[in-house]
Amino acid sequence: MPIITIQLAKGRTVEQKQQFVEAVTREAAKQLQVKEEWVTVVFNEYERENWASSGQLHSIKFGEGFGKKGADET
Numbered sequence: 001m002p003i004i005t006i007q008l009a010k011g012r013t014v015e016q017k018q019q020f021v022e023a024v025t026r027e028a029a030k031q032l033q034v035k036e037e038w039v040t041v042v043f044n045e046y047e048r049e050n051w052a053s054s055g056q057l058h059s060i061k062f063g064e065g066f067g068k069k070g071a072d073e074t
Contacts, residue, residue, distance in 0.1 A: 001038045002032055004028060004039065006024075006041060006044070008046070009046055009047070012045075024039075025041060047059070
């Protein structure tokens with residue numbers, strides 16, 4: 001029973017997360033040769049003030065609202 005944990009900044013829509021878990025579940029089941037029903041996906045979402053890279057908090061580095069509309073902003 002694969003359990004896949006996804007860590008990301010808050011701001012994705014339910015629709016985005018639904019499409020993501022469908023794709024991840026399908027591919028995990030295929031690659032691991034298990035039933036899709038056996039695949040579990042867990043999201044851990046974080047405020048951008050609690051996430052940093054290159055020595056800078058994402059809330060400062062990217063500004064308020066960055067990423068909330070999806071991949072078009074990246």
